Amino acid sequence: MLTAIVFMPAVAAIVLLVAPARTPRTAFVWSWILVSVVELLLVVIVWVGYRPRGGFGWTENVAWIPTAGVGYRVGVDGLSLPLVALTAVLFVAVAIYSLRETRRVKSYVCLFLFLQAVCLGLFVALDLILFFVFFDLSIVAMFFLIAGWGHEAARAAATKFFLYTFLGSLALLLGFIGLYLAASPHTFDMVVLTRTDPLAGRGAYAGLVLFALALGLAVKTPTVPFHTWLPPAHTEAPAAGSAILAGVLLKMGTYGFVRIAMPMLPDTWRRYAVVFIIVGVISVIYGALVALAQTSFKRMIAYTSVNHMGYILLAVGAAGALSGTDTQARSLAVTGAVTQMVSHGLLTGALFLLSGALYDRGHTYEMADYSGLAARTPVFAGLTAVAAFGSLGLPGFSGFIAEFQIFTGSLASATVATIVAVVGILLTAAVFLCALQRIFLGPLRLPDAPGSARAFPDLRASETAAVVPLLVFAVAIGVAPRLLLDVIEPTARILTQLVAR
Amino acid sequence: MSHLSWLAWLLLAVPLVGGAGLTVAGRRVNSLAPILGVAAAAGTCVLAVVAAGVRPAASAPLLDGIPAVVRVDGLSAVMVVTVAAVTLAVLVFSVGEFDQDENRGRFFGLMLLFAGAMLVTVTSTGLALLLMGWEVMGATSYALIAYWWHEPRRVAAANTAFLTTRAADLGLYAAAGAALAGGVTGLDLADLPKASAPWLAVATVGIVLAAFGKSGQLPLSFWLSRAMEGPSPVSALLHSATMVAAGAYLLLRVHPLLGASGWGEPTVAWLGAVTALVMGLVAVAQTDLKQLLAASTCAQIGFIILAAGAGGVSGGTMQLVAHAATKSLLFLAAGAWLTALGTKQLPALRGAARRYPIAGVTFTVGIVSLAGLPPASLWVTKDELLAAALDRSPGLYAVGLAAAVVSAVYSVKAVWYVWQPEEANAVAGFDTERVGTREISHTMRPPLLALSLLAATLGLLAVPAVAEPLRRALGVAGEPSPHWWELALSAGLALAGSGLTWRWGARPVPVAAPVKGLLHRWLDLERAAHLLVVRPTLAMASASAAFDDRVLDRGVHAIARSSVALARMTARLDDGGVDQAVAAVAAGTRWLGQQARLLQTGQLHTYYAQAAVLFAMLALVLVVVR
Amino acid sequence: MNERLGPLIPEIVLAASAVIGLLAGGWLPRQRQSVIRLMATTACSAGLVATAVAMTQPATVDFGTSYAVDVATNAVRIVVLVATLLVICLSVDTIDGHPRETEFYVLLQLAALGTIMLAGANDLLLAFAGYLLASVPGYALAGFRKDASGTEAALKYYLVGALLGVFMLTGITLLYGVGRSTSYPHLHASLGSAPHGVVAVGVIAVVAGLLFKIGGVPAHFWVPDVTEGSSTAVAAFVTTVPKIGGLAALLRLLMVAISPAAVDWPMLVAILAAASMTLGNLAAFFQSSVKRLLAYSTISQVGYLLMAVAVASSSDLAVASLLFYFAAYAITNLGAFAVVAELPHAATLADYRGLARRQPGLATVLVVCLLGLVGTPPTGVFLGKLEIFTATIDGGYAWLAILAVANTIASLFYYLRWLAPVFLYSPADHRVAVLRPAGRWSALAAYVAGTASVALGIAGGVILPLAAGTLLR
């Protein structure tokens, strides 16, 4: 089943590749939409059919390269299933949004389908090498998307993105090898590595392995100071690419923390938890501050991603700091971290799609060039406002559920850090309020001469249809979080137990 | 636990769902919006009254070990009825305030959401759900204050309001974490006093901070001044039963926590008292009616907070209810004049009461109450809570009394203007804020009348026959009631203050100009906030951004550049760079280095030389290293 | 003595085909020389079949102790024969009907034979004979076009090879002098008590010769010049095939003949590996010529390959990782060269602008091969790299692995410099001539290599066990 989910988009991509070049361009996008909707349905089936309380479900295990300890092992649990679902949802949205794409649609769709397969594969992978394969391929696919369909300086940004994240992935690989060599018999099986905790009591060696893993994941996440690839990549990427980059690809880093770094190196994680807490807090505050100073709407959103990812790091760090806390708090922190991944994916995905709509109309991301758009484009303004408030952590949206759990769960073990980090939500509030005010409120002013003939239509049906579902999901999680938390919590509890070993 | 849970949920769902629906529908339901909005508010009101009677409760799982529980207990019952009633009154009034070309769907929707969020806040028994309502309330207040978003200053005011209150809200986040850390796993408000040692203090500080921010207590009062940029009905709701009341409510709710913390009660009480006094003085210094009322809100809420700190929960609750009726009445009346005359400047409002007597009379009723004059409501409720203060500390009582006198002063100052005869050139002062309609629409009258009735009569709450059951319902039976001399003293002081003020009229007050200015500018609190918080933050933001662009990114680039340089060097290596280096090292002279430069021809013999030398070096290394 | 010919069937077939081919070619009309091609491919295929059979047999030594047929020899046979087949395939477009077509194939087969002999040699003298046999045809092939650059390439190739051959003979003599033998097993026994300095110098000198075949620093000087100067097919051959044999020979020499206790060769090889990968990568940074870029990239790949040799004595995983890596590397490298061969008029990176639009298939192969050389999954090189990194860390050379990671990032930079223009939009009239394909055969080779490169990664589970095993001592 999971195999079908992972490889169906890839197969679809191959089928579309051989389709004649004269096929109308919308046919490609529509088939993509079809594929992603079917994917979503399959994911729903998986979700409904996921039974084990916290353990792995829907597992498949096929020998792949047994001599190298590599297997094709997939499965989902409470940490990965929400992200799989998020991926499926985001890709549907992006597919719908892409109905307006006109440039080299065939390759565009094929690349996205490939990326979709890769993203889904990463989250279901239960083998380090399988994980790494997808981790790397996601970089490749995204590189081509940015370079091929980005804005003016896309090539430089794409290269920077590729080089930087590739560095991260190789560091990750070294860490994987470290784990592999420590296991006896040597294996890349995540389940086995998690169960056996091969590096227990291996002091410096384990520290180095964790360092490699953390470096790789931190680059991908990204955390300060490894985030500098993110703003140019986002600024230059096409809107759909940005949405996936922020919505799914960044999660690969944070997911790696909860899936690999924490359970496989529990004692080392505990020893260095304070580092992650500090890095997380710095990311939170720093990301928000830099976002506050941005003049470009898209760059601003990019920096808020740094901020949001910082909360996750804070949470996972706090979950590893054992001092004076009970399991409930740590489980809350981990649950909050996973919820934040989903929430950030939905809301930031929506924001990036909206920023794409803005660019399509005004051909600039500079907030100073716009004013009072709410008068001309009420739907656009309304959706952006909703997404912005969701993103700043307003209750009723998924972001609050995530951040509340993170703060509540982290305060006990990382008091000062959490109190500092809480300030982050005030800063993000300021960031988004300023942005909303600059772009949408006040007297009407459009780029170029005011009142010029440039058409500045409200959101088109396809754009609305792409964004609204994301916001609906965000609200659904915000109002009825149990839908999501029932899946996450059992696994989060298991994870906290694993870390406490 | 889940007694009549459907009722509890319905009470919250009607305003929230209705409000969300209307907000989303926006202009599309412009003509129906007032009817739908009022209907929803009326429905909520009925549900609230029923709920206050039958006391439903409901529970749902929310987070891991942290359920979402709503319960209408004593305090909540009072609050839900107050909130629902004031909302209904304000919405009915609003029907006449907005005409067809404004987005009425959005207005009524947001108002309902606002009220719904307040209902969530006051019915929730746990911190998590309370915080949700609390924050949504803040966000909707933002949207309401910025309702006329075309004008940047109103948006800026909304930003200020939201950011200030949210800054204080951070306290609640911290409190939630502290509660959990302190062992209060369900984050139940009632269990907070049981939190373990250091966390109890953190939770207390957090909650007090949040309440002070929401209630506009010193030093976070300034946002209330800016909030006056919103429509009058918004002010009426925001300053009476919701938002500012939420902070006071929270402190009344968690007064056991204040007690448990040891230092909480006196601190809160004194801060409340000081706010009541100082913000009263600020109110006196105002010349803008709505600003005056806004400052008076801070002062009046200060009394409630004093009550929460002094153990006068019942008095505080009575004050809260009475103040809600009074203040919404006053704002609505001020709003009626603003709509009609286009101004809210007191000098320009001379004769307004004579021009529109219904508004004038109801306004006066409200002022009587606000001034603490007998027999209106705030006179008794204030004495109820001051009785508790006296029980604790005479000093506190004295400050409270002083504040009461001040409230009489500013109240009468306001009413003095509107009853003056209209000046000849009165029209010149009109229409400074907006274009007035010169009429008070008929839908505005019933709310004014109803609220004035309440403002006048809610003092009955303090009649022992009512007060005792109320105290039992609040679970604070045995709180002190005022003695007859206290009532008389406060009435006398209020009367004296009022009389003096009336006689004084508009003559300048002999106070130093800087002090007057300071009071007029709300103690320059906003400027201070700007100077101390906003500007440094923005400076830090641009510094960080510059750091990000110049240093971090450059750093990465510098690494790239240096490896590029290294690459260029190695690209030439085949031409004899290594040879050159090796030669230079071997001979150690510059002259020979220049000779070696002649070899940079990329030729075979340099290959030979390099290979020979390098292998020889390798051999040497291998021979030496054993 | 044990002069059995059975285990040597692949070598015999190649030799026979070369000799017969030369003779037969003398009587064939110019356009019918494809018969020789057919014969060469048949010989290679037969050699592959014979090797496959040999792999089922236990490892053995033949001709006294001078020739070992074990997992390394078999791996080299397979890789060399497959690579030769691919080179034949990608050379058809340019060499078909050439007056010296026959000689071309004969020389290819002789070079392949020499490479295999080099890999299997268990005796210093046989190794040198293999070295000669592998080198000499290479010199001629490099100058096969007989133009100015081709002959210069041949000359440089020859002169560097000659000098390093002298070094190698010197080393052989020294090792013989202190070890009293040229046979690896005997040397292993006797070198322990031999004078350390002499052994060290001898090892370096022999390694120098092998490094020439491998194309590693500091014997790499010929690589860029020959790659650029000679025809693409030849460049593909000389940067791939001799490397394989040289590495296997190096591995065998160090593992079988010299114990790390006698000479600290792991450190030596680690230094060489570090130097190769760093120098190759840095020099490739700003190349604008695609062939030179590939040449430098092969030098850097040597660095990664040498990592496995460095830890061969300390990690059980090293041998298998080396064998698998060079198989994957050979295929992937040939794929990249095949794309270059298919586009003979595109000499610089900029010439590749718009390739994705004009030739999407070739562009895909190029992406697969270049990213494969970086080590992007799921290509074979990725799996090889994974194994090599694993072995290196396991063998205690983590610093080398980290250096390799840094180098991989650096290499990505220049590969991206090549790939970026491929996907750029080019105006319709953009140098149609520049991207004119050479013919079907090169394209076929490119597709086969590209597919095989990915297949090797995905089907690694089947291939990797074949590389498992230890060298015969």
Next chain:
Amino acid sequence: MTLQLFLLLAAALFAIGLYGALSQQSIVMIMMGLELMLNGVTVAAGAFWHYIAPTGSGQVIVVVVVVAMAVEMAMGFAATTAIFRARDVDMTDMAADLKR
């Protein structure tokens, strides 16, 4: 007459040959240098055979050296001829188009 003396002679020949290979421009002269180096190897091999290890393979080294000399001489002349034909030079300095 000792091993060391023979080896010193071999070393001298080797060093002279290396000097020649490095210093000569003419391809033929470079080849002479290489031959001279091999000459040294021959001496060393003979000496080792006589003084240390009188085994068959010691003698075979000399044979291999002789063959190598022949092969290198042949290839050297062939390469020289080829480049002479192609660009009318016989010196390495003038065959340096391929660089960097």
Next chain:
Amino acid sequence: MSTVLFWVLAPLAAASGFLVFRFNSMARATISLLVSFLATGGLLILLGLGYLGVVVILMMVMEMVIMAVFMIAYMMNPAGLMPMAMYHNRRWSLVIGLATFVLLAGGIVVVPWPHRAATPPKDPTFQLGTALMGAQMLTMITLGFALFATMVAAVVLATHRGRYDRFGDDLKRRPAADPVRGGVER
């Protein structure tokens, strides 16, 4: 006797080797090289390797003759007798050469060379034959192929006219089209 011979031949080999690069004329250089080789051959005989010594002498005579022919045939200096000086990088070559010698010589003197394990056989030639037909048989076969490869390679590189130039693409043209009449007929 042998000591005397050694002291004659060894300096001769070294000196004539060195003179190769001191002569201004290529012909002299060639002769000087030949002398060096002849001395080496003599030394081999002195060491008891009579057969190999003779082989070296014969081979080298042949080679030097060929070399002389080549020089006369192809080189820019037709007679091979005109003075010439074609050095580059002399100083450094000298340094490297000297350093190499110093290092090697130092090593030779310092190293404790192993002692002889067995006495040299009575008939070294027989020993050589046994080795060639035994342990080193494969080496010799491979060297044979190397020589074969050398022939093919040398022809490919050195000749610019092949059979198709002479006999046409179908090898049917008779007589062969040679620039100078009298090529080898088939």
